[in-house]
Amino acid sequence: MSFVTESTARWIALVATLADLCVALPLWWLFDPQTSQMQFTEHVAWITSPPIYYSLGLDGISLPLVLMTVGIMPLCVLASWNAVTTRVQGFMAMVLVMETTMVGVFVALDFVLFYVFWEAMLIPMYLLIGVWGGANRLYAAIKFFLYTLAGSMLLLVAILVLYYYGGHTFDILALSQGTYPASLQTWIFLAFFAAFAVKVPMFPFHTWLPDAHVEAPTAGSVILASILLKMGAYGFLRFSLPMLPDASRMFTPVMVVLSIIAIIYGAYMALAQVDLKKLIAYSSVSHMGFVTLGLFVLNQQGIEGAVLQMVNHGITTGGLFLCVGIIYERTHSRLIADNVGLASPMPQYATLLVIFALSSLGLPGTNSFVGEFLVLVGTFSWSKIATAVASLGIILAATYLLWMVQRVVFGVPTPHHLPKLRDLNPRELATLVPLVLLIFWIGLYPNPLMSRMHQSVTNTIASMSREKVAPTAHPSAGVITPLLVDSEEPLEIQGGSR
Amino acid sequence: MEQVFFFYFAVVIAATSVLVVALRNPIYSTLALLIMFFHVAGLYVTLHAEFLAAVQIIVYAGAILVLYLFVVMLLNLKQDVRYHRQWPMAAAVGVILVIEAVVLTAMKGWTTPAVAAGTETAIAGAGNTEAIGDVLYTTYLFPFEVASVILLVAMIGAIILAKKDIGEREA
Amino acid sequence: MTELSLRLAVSFVQILAEVSLVMLTVAIMTLAERKVLGWMQDRMGPMEVGPYGILQPLADGVKLFFKEDIVPAGANKAMFALAPMLTMVVSLIGFAVIPFGPDITLNIHGLTIKPFVIADINIGILYILAIASIGAYGIILGGWSSNSKYSLLGGLRSAAQVISYELNVGLAIVGVLLLSGSLSLVEITEAQSGGFWHWFIWGARPDGFFPIHTQIFAFVVFLISGVAETNRITFDLPEAESELVAGFFTEYSGMKFAFFVSAEYASMVLVSCVAASLFLGGWNAPYPGTIFEYIGLEQLAWIEHIVWFAGKVYFFLFVFIWLRATLPRLRYDQLMRFGWKVLLPIALANIIITAITVYLFPR
Amino acid sequence: MTFKAWIKxxxxxxxxxxxxxxxxxxxxxxxxxxxxxxxxxxxxxNYRGMLSLLRYDDGTEKCVGCDLCEAACPSRVIRVVSAEVPGEPTKRYAKEYYMDMTRCLFCGLCVDACPVDALGMTREYEWSVYDKRQLHLNKEQLLAIGDRSFPVREKQLELQHPNVAFFNVAFKHLPQKPD
Amino acid sequence: MIPLSYYLILSGIMFLTGVIGVLLRRNIIIILLSVELMLNATNINFVAFSQYFHNVAGQVFVFFTLTVAAAEVAVGLAIIIALYRAKSTINIDEFQLLKW
Amino acid sequence: MSLYGTDLLALLPELIIVSTACLVIALDPITPASRRDLLAWLSVGALALCLGLTGLQISGENVRVSAFSDLVAIDAYARFWKVLLYGVTGITIVLSLPYLKAERIHLGEYYGFILLALSGMLVMVSAVDLLTIYLGTELMSISLYVMAGLNRSKPRSLEASAKYFVLGAFSSGILLYGISLLYGLAGSTKLALIAGAIGTRGTDDPLVLIATILIAVGFGFKLAAVPFHMWTPDVYEGAPTSVTAFMAVAAKAASFAAFIRVFVEGLGGLKADWSIMFLLISIVTLLLGNVVAIVQTNIKRMLAYSSIVHAGYALIGFVAAGRGDSLSGGAPGLASVMMYLAIYSFMTLGAFAVIGMLRKGGVEGEEIEDFTGLAKRQPVAAFFMLIFMASLAGIPPTAGFIAKFYVFMAAVDAGMAWLAALALIFAAVSAYYYMRVVMVMYMRDPNPSSIAPPRLATSPALSFVLACAVAGVILFGLFPNPLVSFALQSVLTLK
Structure with a gap:
């Protein structure tokens, strides 16, 4: 690795991420919003027995997420341009690997492929946190790693079980068409839940997140908050809902309750933080609570809101983390108390920070408002009480964010603590401004986004509401008989799981 | 008569094997094993395996056990013999296993197995040295060769392990 | 039951005769060794007890018998007592399969008896090897139980030596076994009848004279190893007076000592018997048939056979003494090197060559 | 190893x-x-056996108690207590004379040292005793041995070489003493 | 004719004694002796079956067992001697460098 | 009297291996110490030759050539293992060279013993007769006892050897007793005949069960499955690292090969019984192995427990095979075991190679702490270790994931999704201790007190092989198809 100098590495990474962005952006226009079908599909045989394909595709749900991913990544590279000084080559390599795997997760249409991407990001993320992170990075890294790994291990079992009960295929679309016995659905749902809920993270499984976010380098935090968390929600949306409708319905109350707990709890925890990153991390928990809430109220508005909120959260929280990173580069502290009154030395920075904060608390006109509003609308049709309680989260968000802004931006700085802080340089501006633009674009004119996801969400809802009776018959006929499979006889299913 | 011999041998074998395990002085254990080897050889004779009986004594008593004695004496082990702390447990397990094995074996007896169908040439009057040689060098030639390689390994291995100055060759 | 008791009685008589013969030979040997050694060293040997000292063995016996039995302090009494007995027994029971005379069977009350061999078992030679391999125990135990460093060292040396040379003994006789196709000493001896050129040391085929199957190398290996097995000079390292006082029986006295000594002589006799049976045709005369047959006394031919056998055995015994008179003791490492690097390859090569010749020119 | 040696x-x-x-x-x-x-x-x-004290033919002891033998003895075998002959102030004799034969190594130095040839080495060698105190000899015993082994006594000193005892056979020309 | 099961019971007792010895004793020599017990039990089985079937293969197997036993002993004792030289004990419990 | 010409031809690779071993041992005394590398290369050359020969030997996929009166079978199943063993042995030899030099135990006999042990393994994988398998096991084990004690200046090495020996002898005694009982049942030790005899006698015969249990226990020791694992950590820690690698990989693979053949071909009739038994064993193995591995501070001990755990995973595939309705139904399970071991072999070898490389310049390279900051000092070695650790933890896209994937697939196929789930939970636990190594390497700074960065005990050949191993681990993770089909074809010849 020594034959690549540090600056070369930075440039390579930047060029690569930008190239990705350039390749991905046309998809926005090439995408046909009228269909719920997968588009831009790739289907290449990968492993013959069992039949596993290198199968990719985009629909309205994954498109925004993919675009968000490729959009965020160059910003991450830029953000770590000077922040990362040790082992730059490795860092950039990890960032690029992360991008690969994250995009892969969003576009994979084969379950094993999905899982490979899903798992493969663990090591680079682990290293990002552990090598380039803060003081307590070792603990955070291993915690992140183990939490996510443990969850995803159960995912693998669920995938395998689905393979056998779903007609010996790993094709996600085919599996989504399949019907499964109710009890089996329950078990698989739980397995999925373990994987996705950790990733999101939902309430009882969130404890890795503050540690990881706080200890990760700026780019790591951005990746974590903006993209990684979405993968859990994406998993719920892509797999749990269409494949396991009965179980999803059954678990809806639980999920909603957990989501609301996450919203409130996250917000309360955020209130108590003195560390900027931790504050944002807990705000993420709260915001992701909205996403899961939207997903599991199981209606059009809720899900669309959730998807939108995923994107929004990616943008907004990413921006916030970038802001924290910028200030950390200057003051070497993330504590609110150490970064008071930045408005006068750094007016540009202060402005942007305020915008991100306002977006995060869901000010109308910013992106989060649209998302959260849709989620709440969806929730309202499911339960008014839930809506009311969840709305409390928004208020709390306003509290902690405004409090933060008040202190950081407008506070009275202690004299010894106010060196001549430089304002944003062009590079930093380049990282933040696109996000601001996105915030306002989505906040003011979400329709292009909504229209692109509409069909897919409708399709998801539709595939859920299909009357799926738990059949005992096995839909294995007609699929390719893999070499590995011994007999055509379906396995005896008793109680769905053994 | 046969019964008398069998029971004599059996009792002595069982007793000495217990002694091997129970005696505290390694030398006595070794000697108990020696007695056992002789009686096992005797048992082979009653089973018309005279050749094996002789080989048993030559190899076990004459070579293996002498090596043991040699080592025991070379290392001058007399005293330090203790049992594991978990010996009551082990003993209990052992006794249970013995009883179980005996009961199982006695209960089932030995029904005629379906060996006749086997491809092995059934040789009447087993125990014939010639027959052993014949089978050993035809049917079981391959294991025989493997066994010879095992001996080769053991030979060189023992030298490598026990020779004092082998490491110094490496300058 | 009467048959059984009769058989037991016959066996008992045979054993008794055998043991007394052997012990007589041993007694003779103790004297003969000293006499011959003396003569070879221009001395006279024992002269005081009886005319020319011929009653010396008797006197020795009496003396040893009445001598105080000393058990060293710290010795393991049981083992200390067991060791000489073990040695003695082992030396004596080997004779059970030695054919002293021709393979005649007598019929007494429907009971077939082979008068000149106690047990003609089909694995006779293996039996002897097995018995010989036990011999080490007596020495080793004697050495160990004496609680004396000289004894222990002697015992350990003997263990190493006996194990090493046993191998050569075993390998040396394989050629003979290949030629005779039997493990029974009786059959092996019979296979060598018809003149000295049929003896395996010469190894002519039954219809010829040319020594195509000669076992002379095996014979030499056997003889040397036999000397080592019996702990005789030049291989008497276990005793090695000059370094180990008296080796493994340093602490022994009285009858126990006598046991050790007589066991050593008995095993010499045994080795001689085996060597005679395997390589020098056993009871066979070095010419076809027997003189008694030619002069018409077939019934007495066995006397001639026994005389020949005894002659051969005594020749070997003489050689033992002769060697002792001539050669110095080897050093321990020389002993081991000689056994493993010289005798063993020779024995192995002999087996291979014999196997080839037997394959090409079957008997 | 040459071929010949190998064959050998x-x-x-x-x-x-x-x-x-x-x-x-x-x-x-x-x-x-x-x-x-x-x-x-x-x-x-020239056998060197048991030591003895000698007399002249007139029965008088040759020894003059000069202690030279005691001085010459490497093993401290000899102990002499000399005294004047009563009434003859110029003459001395060995009042007591002891030999501890257990220590003696029969080197003959005492004999050589004696100026008057009062010591002699006999041919006696069978001196095994049960009690080694018996080998602690006094003058009388030594004289008795001398009497026993040398019945023929010398009269004069004319045959004596200045340094050699008269029975030294190295001087072949000297007449030998019959057995 | 002795029933086959007698031999099996005998060998079973021997075998289990050997197993117990291995588990119970701490002196490595005794442990090896116990292993010899186990192998001998096997041999008795082989020979008994062989006689029972009139099938000489069992006796051949005993041959192999003997070979293996001899080889194991050679190596094992070499190890013990080397170990003794290094540590002056052959008590398994005193091998403290490598804990169980 | 036939000279067994065809039989000898069938066993040509084994013969080559044994004769090369003898040649190496014979050449050793006349080779100067500086030229001893040549012996290693000679051995590698012989392995390459055998690899080619084994490839040529079998024409059809479902063909079984029997040799030496049906005691040995040359079939695709054996070929799979043989190819694996040749590769593993070759890598071991290459990685031994610099390590042995660093440890100053570069003896020529070492290579001879590796080859002899390999010949034992070859016998194990190709024999279809219990006694022959036993002899092969012994040949392998005795060679390994000696190799474990090769570093005689270290009491640890000898102690490892002693422990290995005691338990090895004990286990082979148990195994042999089981074999003797089966001989009593069938009148033969040939697996086919035993299967027939079990068929006629029925599976509820107590003696059959006793024999099966004994054989299972015997193999349990060789596979280092809990509760027969206790020798593993000590031996792995004490033995020279290259030997440990060889033991952990080749010996385990060969034992598994024989184990599968015995239980499928010979005791296939008792599937229902032994699959329960091994199910329990595998669960206990996973549980205990993982839990104890966490607390290890020595990386070799850690890898020892890791190898125990991996045996547990492989056993899951085996249990799945046993739960199938028919034997062909077990095929995917068996194939998964084979794949698992193949992949496990390469990643474990790689890990041990990196450990061995650190053995120079004062760094022991055995405590996990010794790896502190390795990424800064030796970035390439650390990266390799990272890949191997990730693979051991089963994280895609490494081959370790593929291995686990197939095993769990077989388990789910056999209706044991719960087992797969359990095992995967353990896999997550295991990731902890693997990642700890990564953490120490990458996330801790090198100890400032450790002076100059140590040079690695390496050689160009070792670097090349390691790079190949890394590439292999990743490539098999991405494109497992060849391996999968190879294993699937191979398993078909099991009868």
Missing amino acids: TITFYELAVGMKATMSHLLHYKPITMQYPHEKRILPD
């Missing part, structure tokens, strides 16, 4: 030579053993 090795040539030697001793040589109690070897004339 594998044919046990050296061994055979040795065996031949022993065999020839067995066959051709008479035993040289002496059946000692029954037959005894002939002692050489």
Whole structure:
């Protein structure tokens, strides 16, 4: 690795991420919003027995997420341009690997492929946190790693079980068409839940997140908050809902309750933080609570809101983390108390920070408002009480964010603590401004986004509401008989799981 | 008569094997094993395996056990013999296993197995040295060769392990 | 039951005769060794007890018998007592399969008896090897139980030596076994009848004279190893007076000592018997048939056979003494090197060559 | 190893030579053993056996108590207590004379040292005793041994070489003493 | 004719004694002796079956067992001697460098 | 009297291996110490030759050539293992060279013993007769006992050897007793005949069960499955690292090969019984192995427990095979075991190679702490270790994931999704201790007190092989198809 100098590495990474962005952006226009079908599909045989394909595709749900991913990544590279000084080559390599795997997760249409991407990001993320992170990075890294790994291990079992009960295929679309016995659905749902809920993270499984976010380098935090968390929600949306409708319905109350707990709890925890990153991390928990809430109220508005909120959260929280990173580069502290009154030395920075904060608390006109509003609308049709309680989260968000802004931006700085802080340089501006633009674009004119996801969400809802009776018959006929499979006889299913 | 011999041998074998395990002085254990080897050889004779009986004594008593004695004496082990702390447990397990094995074996007896169908040439009057040689060098030639390689390994291995100055060759 | 008791009685008589013969030979040997050694060293040997000292063995016996039995302090009494007995027994029971005379069977009350061999078992030679391999125990135990460093060292040396040379003994006789196709000493001896050129040391085929199957190398290996097995000079390292006082029986006295000594002589006799049976045709005369047959006394031919056998055995015994008179003791490492690097390859090569010749020119 | 040596090795040539030697001793040589109690070897004339004190032919002790023997003895065998002959102030004699024969190594130095040839070495060698105190000899015993072994006494000193005892056979020209 | 099961019971007792010895004793020599017990039990089985079937293969197997036993002993004792030289004990419990 | 010409031809690779071993041992005394590398290369050359020969030997996929009166079978199953063993042995030899030099125990006999042990393994994988398998096991074990004690200046090495020996002898005694009982049942030790005899006698015969249990216990020791694992950590820690690698990989693979053959071909009739038994064993193995591995501070001990755990995973595939309705139904399970071991072999070898490389310049390279900051000092070695650790933890896209994937697939196929789930939970636990190594390497700074960065005990050949191993681990993770089909074809010849 020594034959690549540090600056070369930075440039390579930047060029690569930008190239990705350039390749991905046309998809926005090439995408046909009228269909719920997968588009831009790739289907290449990968492993013959069992039949596993290198199968990719985009629909309205994954498109925004993919675009968000490729959009965020160059910003991450830029953000770590000077922040990362040790082992730059490795860092950039990890960032690029992360991008690969994250995009892969969003576009994979084969379950094993999905899982490979899903798992493969663990090591680079682990290293990002552990090598380039803060003081307590070792603990955070291993915690992140183990939490996510443990969850995803159960995912693998669920995938395998689905393979056998779903007609010996790993094709996600085919599996989504399949019907499964109710009890089996329950078990698989739980397995999925373990994987996705950790990733999101939902309430009882969130404890890795503050540690990881706080200890990760700026780019790591951005990746974590903006993209990684979405993968859990994406998993719920892509797999749990269409494949396991009965179980999803059954678990809806639980999920909603957990989501609301996450919203409130996250917000309360955020209130108590003195560390900027931790504050944002807990705000993420709260915001992701909205996403899961939207997903599991199981209606059009809720899900669309959730998807939108995923994107929004990616943008907004990413921006916030970038802001924290910028200030950390200057003051070497993330504590609110150490970064008071930045408005006068750094007016540009202060402005942007305020915008991100306002977006995060869901000010109308910013992106989060649209998302959260849709989620709440969806929730309202499911339960008014839930809506009311969840709305409390928004208020709390306003509290902690405004409090933060008040202190950081407008506070009275202690004299010894106010060196001549430089304002944003062009590079930093380049990282933040696109996000601001996105915030306002989505906040003011979400329709292009909504229209692109509409069909897919409708399709998801539709595939859920299909009357799926738990059949005992096995839909294995007609699929390719893999070499590995011994007999055509379906396995005896008793109680769905053994 | 046969019964008398069998029971004599059996009792002595069982007793000495217990002694091997129970005696505290390694030398006595070794000697108990020696007695056992002789009686096992005797048992082979009653089973018309005279050749094996002789080989048993030559190899076990004459070579293996002498090596043991040699080592025991070379290392001058007399005293330090203790049992594991978990010996009551082990003993209990052992006794249970013995009883179980005996009961199982006695209960089932030995029904005629379906060996006749086997491809092995059934040789009447087993125990014939010639027959052993014949089978050993035809049917079981391959294991025989493997066994010879095992001996080769053991030979060189023992030298490598026990020779004092082998490491110094490496300058 | 009467048959059984009769058989037991016959066996008992045979054993008794055998043991007394052997012990007589041993007694003779103790004297003969000293006499011959003396003569070879221009001395006279024992002269005081009886005319020319011929009653010396008797006197020795009496003396040893009445001598105080000393058990060293710290010795393991049981083992200390067991060791000489073990040695003695082992030396004596080997004779059970030695054919002293021709393979005649007598019929007494429907009971077939082979008068000149106690047990003609089909694995006779293996039996002897097995018995010989036990011999080490007596020495080793004697050495160990004496609680004396000289004894222990002697015992350990003997263990190493006996194990090493046993191998050569075993390998040396394989050629003979290949030629005779039997493990029974009786059959092996019979296979060598018809003149000295049929003896395996010469190894002519039954219809010829040319020594195509000669076992002379095996014979030499056997003889040397036999000397080592019996702990005789030049291989008497276990005793090695000059370094180990008296080796493994340093602490022994009285009858126990006598046991050790007589066991050593008995095993010499045994080795001689085996060597005679395997390589020098056993009871066979070095010419076809027997003189008694030619002069018409077939019934007495066995006397001639026994005389020949005894002659051969005594020749070997003489050689033992002769060697002792001539050669110095080897050093321990020389002993081991000689056994493993010289005798063993020779024995192995002999087996291979014999196997080839037997394959090409079957008997 | 040359070829010849190699051949010798594998044919046990050296061994055979040795065996031949022993065999020839067995066959051709008479035993040289002496059946000692029954037959005894002939002692050489210069045999150095038991020490003794000598007398002149008139029965007087030769010893003049000069202590030279005691000084010469490397093993401190001898102890002499000399005294004047009563009434003759110029003459001395050995009042007591002890020899601890357990220590004696029969070197003969005392004999050499004696200026008056009062000491002699006899041919007696069978001096095994049960009690080694018996080997602690006094003058009387030593004189008795001398009397026993040297019945013929010397009258004069004319045969004496200045440094050598008269029975020293190194001087062949001197007349020998009959046994 | 002795029933086959007698031999099996005998060998079973021997075998279990050997197993117990291995588990119970701490002196490595005794442990090896116990292993010899186990192998001998096997041999008795082989020979008994062989006689029972009139099938000489069992006796051949005993041959192999003997070979293996001899080889094991050679190596094992070499190890013990080397170990003794290094540590002056052959008590398993005193091998403290490597804990169980 | 036939000279067994065809039989000898069938066993040509084994013969080559044994004769090369003898050649190496014979050449050793006349080879100067500086040229001893040549012996290693000679051995590698012989392995390459055998690899080619084994490839040529079998024409059809479902063909079984029997040799030496049906005691040995040359079939695709054996070929799979043989190819694996050749590769593993070759890598071991290459990685031994610099390590042995660093440890100053570069003896020529070492290579001879590796080859002899390999010949034992070859016998194990190709024999279809219990006694022959036993002899092969012994040949392998005795060679390994000696190799474990090769570093005689270290009491640890000898102690490892002693422990290995005691338990090895004990286990083979148990195994042999089981074999003797089966001989009593069938009158033969040939697996086919035993299967027939079990068929006629029925599976509820107590003696059959006893024999099966004994054989299972015997193999349990060789596979280092809990509760027969106790020798593993000690031996792995004490033995020279290259030997440990060889033991952990080749010996385990060969034992598994024989184990599968015995239980499928010979005791296939008792599937229902032994699959329960091994199910329990595998669960206990996973549980205990993982839990104890966490607390290890020595990386070799850690890898020892890791190898125990991996045996547990492989056993899951085996249990799945046993739960199938028919034997062909077991095929995917068996194939998964084979794949698992193949992949496990390469990643474990790689890990041990990196450990061995650190053995120079004062760094012991055995405590996990010794790896502190390795990424800064030796970035390439650390990266390799990272890949191997990730693979051991089963994280895609490494081959370790593929291995686990197939095993769990077989388990789910056999209706044991719960087992797969359990095992995967353990896999997550295991990731902890693997990642700890990564953490120490990458996330801790090198100890400032450790002076100059140690040079690695390496050689160009070792670097090349390691790079190949890394590439292999990743490539098999991405494109497992060849391996999968190879294993699937191979397993078909099991009868």
